[in-house]
Amino acid sequence: MIYIALVIVMIVAVLITVLPVMRKEDLIFLDDMSDKSIPLEERKRSVYKTLGEIEFDYKMNKLSEKDYKRLNNLYRQKAVNLLKEEKEKSGDIDQEIEYKLSRLKKGEMYE
Structure with missing residues (x-):
């Protein structure tokens, strides 16, 4: 009985x-940001x-x-930079959508 308990432990x-x-779960280090x-x-x-x-x-x-x-200031700055990057990406997408919509309204075809 003791052997079974020892094996379980x-x-x-x-x-x-x-x-x-x-x-x-992989860790992402500050340099990888x-x-x-x-x-x-x-x-x-x-x-x-x-x-x-x-x-x-x-x-x-x-x-x-x-x-x-x-550390708090360092990572808050990283968060701000990531939010700016996200905003830039969404802005690019918004511009592309607006451009394609304007071409559609004008009756132009796009690829």
């Missing part, structure tokens, strides 16, 4: 150790998640006020 210990390593091969939504999600973690760590006294302000 060992299996649980191995699972607790191995499962976090096997998780699929400008990498256009990573989708914009994924970069935004990562920045917002990091901002939340910074806030949580500060409230749990894991970050000094100086470090909190530095």
Whole structure:
């Protein structure tokens, strides 16, 4: 009976150790934020998640006020840049739609 209990405890210990390593969620580092091969939504999600973690760590006294302000400002700037990038992309799409609609109204065909 003791052997069965020990085996179960060992299996649980191995699972607790191995499962976090096997998780699929990839981390996006600050240097990767400008990498256009990573989708914009994924970069935004990562920045917002990091901002939340910074806030949580500060409230749990894991970050000094100086470090909190530095990291918070850094990631807020990244968030602003991503929002600007998103706005530019949506502006380009809006312009293209307006252009195609104006051509349709004029009776012109487009490819």
